[in-house]
Amino acid sequence: QVALVESGGGLVQAGDSLRVSCAASGRAFSSYFMAWFRQAPGKEREFVAFISWSGTSTVYADSVKGRFTVSRDNAKNMVYLQMNSLKPEDTAVYYCAAKRGIGTEDRRGYDYWGQGTQVTVSS
Secondary structure (H helix, E strand, O other): OEEEEEEOOEEEEOOOOEEEEEEEEEOOHHHEEEEEEEEOOOOOOEEEEEEOOOOOOEEEOOOOOOOEEEEEEOOOOEEEEEEOOOOHHHOEEEEEEEEEOOOOOOHHHOOEEOOOEEEEEEO
């Protein structure tokens, strides 16, 4: 089992950068695929990115490809989402999620979730 806590959200302007973090507690962190999802008001939670156990494989949603970078530090039990060239449409609550086995873009495949961190991008 793993507990996840996100941090680093905030209010930024369009074009700015922001890094959100996810701290994991529990055993065998390196055995989990880790992902970021986001949920804007009135919308469903959507996939942003996931990263493999070792960090060598990543997948991104088309809407963030080339602007966002997911990374992890297994020694520190941390996952990060570096967000560059932010747009107002990136405004959402960002959630960290974990799953055993192979990563997926389907939120139903994830076993553990954090409480989320708000990212607001003003125009």
